[in-house]
Amino acid sequence: MNRSIDPRALLREMFDAAVAAAQPACCMPPHLARLLATPPRGRLIVLGAGKASAAMAQAVEAHWPGPLSGLVVTRHGHAVPCRRIEIVEAAHPVPDAASEVAARRMLDMVQGLGPDDQVLCLISGGGSALMSLPLHGLTLADKQALHRALLASGATITEMNCVRRHLSAIKGGRLAAACAPARVINLVLSDVPGDDPVDIASGPTVADPSTCAQALEILDRHAIALPVPVRRLLESGEAESIKPGDARLPPIETRFVATPQAALEAAAEVARRAGLSVHLLGDAIEGEAREVGRVLAGIARQVARRGQPFAAPCVLLSGGETTVTLRSPEHGQGRGGRNVEFLLALGLALEGEPGVHALAADTDGIDGCEPVAGAWLAPDSLARARALGLNPRRSLEAHDGHGFFGALGDGIVSGPTLTNVNDFRAILIGDIPANLA
Numbered sequence: 001m002n003r004s005i006d007p008r009a010l011l012r013e014m015f016d017a018a019v020a021a022a023q024p025a026c027c028m029p030p031h032l033a034r035l036l037a038t039p040p041r042g043r044l045i046v047l048g049a050g051k052a053s054a055a056m057a058q059a060v061e062a063h064w065p066g067p068l069s070g071l072v073v074t075r076h077g078h079a080v081p082c083r084r085i086e087i088v089e090a091a092h093p094v095p096d097a098a099s100e101v102a103a104r105r106m107l108d109m110v111q112g113l114g115p116d117d118q119v120l121c122l123i124s125g126g127g128s129a130l131m132s133l134p135l136h137g138l139t140l141a142d143k144q145a146l147h148r149a150l151l152a153s154g155a156t157i158t159e160m161n162c163v164r165r166h167l168s169a170i171k172g173g174r175l176a177a178a179c180a181p182a183r184v185i186n187l188v189l190s191d192v193p194g195d196d197p198v199d200i201a202s203g204p205t206v207a208d209p210s211t212c213a214q215a216l217e218i219l220d221r222h223a224i225a226l227p228v229p230v231r232r233l234l235e236s237g238e239a240e241s242i243k244p245g246d247a248r249l250p251p252i253e254t255r256f257v258a259t260p261q262a263a264l265e266a267a268a269e270v271a272r273r274a275g276l277s278v279h280l281l282g283d284a285i286e287g288e289a290r291e292v293g294r295v296l297a298g299i300a301r302q303v304a305r306r307g308q309p310f311a312a313p314c315v316l317l318s319g320g321e322t323t324v325t326l327r328s329p330e331h332g333q334g335r336g337g338r339n340v341e342f343l344l345a346l347g348l349a350l351e352g353e354p355g356v357h358a359l360a361a362d363t364d365g366i367d368g369c370e371p372v373a374g375a376w377l378a379p380d381s382l383a384r385a386r387a388l389g390l391n392p393r394r395s396l397e398a399h400d401g402h403g404f405f406g407a408l409g410d411g412i413v414s415g416p417t418l419t420n421v422n423d424f425r426a427i428l429i430g431d432i433p434a435n436l437a
Contacts (some may be wrong), residue, residue, distance in 0.1 A: 011359035014267040021266035022258035022419040042116030046070030049131035050124030055418035057085040073102035095132035103133035113182035119218025125191025125420040127201025133169040140268030150281040153222040159261030166215040172241025175204035180250035191422040193284030208241035260319040285320035287337040312430025334400025364420035375405035
């Protein structure tokens with residue numbers, strides 16, 4: 001690596017560019033301008049849920065001159081000041097009483113709306129836990145236990161949200177149905193592979209084509225023990241969500257204001273300005289974090305040693321949402337998150353491969369439950385760890401990526417970024433010639 005180029009600084013600049021591209025203050029104004037061109041004749045109610053929802057609400061207030069009111073719920077620590085829209089905080093990734101209260105209040109706020117009214121819904125990742133109202137016959141404790149079991153099971157985000165939609169009194173299109181006959185406009189900041197709005201915050205304001213039978217199959221396949229009321233609701237079909245074409249749905253319009261792909265493209269531009277070729281491997285990569293790490297290590301090694309399938313110097317970029325399966329109680333005692341789990345597995349597979357540096361982080365600033373976004377990996381990371389008495393493989397088996405990279409001083413602490421376009425992974429391979437720096 002050319003001495004004028006600091007790999008760590010370049011990787012961090014790329015991550016920061018990805019986060020900046022998804023900031024509501026930057027990406028929402030064009031959509032709000034279009035809404036202002038045809039304002040509602042009646043009331044405007046703003047509702048929202050997710051890690052970015054407070055920042056989204058702030059952007060609405062900054063650009064909407066007329067009267068409005070509303071409520072959004074975000075994760076603790078992600079609130080920002082608003083004057084006309086109430087901001088409340090709740091727990092994530094497991095819902096709490098504040099999540100339930102916020103969801104119930106939103107349903108109450110849309111009662112009695114008319115066809116001239118409009119509900120502006122600000123939806124971003126994290127909303128599944130932050131706006132959680134148990135379906136009839138279930139309790140908050142039931143929902144909490146289910147969230148914990150799903151998070152530990154290795155289920156994909158699509159699978160988890162299918163289950164959540166069918167056991168919620170507000171998700172799976174139910175909030176949209178409650179808004180009728182008012183028009184619903186969704187401004188969505190995507191954090192899911194494929195950008196399907198039904199999977200973002202478990203789709204409270206869009207129709208859901210999935211079924212109770214599919215939700216039950218997911219739970220059984222992952223061997224998740226179910227309380228009797230949960231199984232009864234799914235087996236009977238009583239928990240069925242609102243389907244496309246349902247007469248209870250009002251007019252709905254959905255617009256994406258930020259996506260993982262756009263964030264990766266912003267990061268790619270930073271790398272190109274540094275003279276590097278960039279290869280986007282996908283914005284929707286899923287699977288076990290450690291397995292994704294091993295696969296990308298194999299690709300990086302082939303690039304570094306043989307110039308295949310890409311010539312170095314280059315950057316491999318990817319996004320999506322990997323999973324971490326806790327295989328036994330003793331394996332879940334570490335301080336981990338899916339991004340540091342990926343990075344630790346990548347490092348073990350590369351075993352100090354010269355000229356390969358990497359960064360993996362969650363764009364919301366929190367990887368797992370830790371206030372740490374992710375970490376850096378360098379060719380000497382494993383050697384430095386072993387010199388400190390750390391065993392990288394044991395750290396991986398204990399799901400202790402944050403403990404491992406924290407001991408090296410290689411954790412990335414950004415604080416809440418007020419956005420969320422999911423995982424960001426960048427692998428920098430090869431020496432940068434001086435004429436490119």
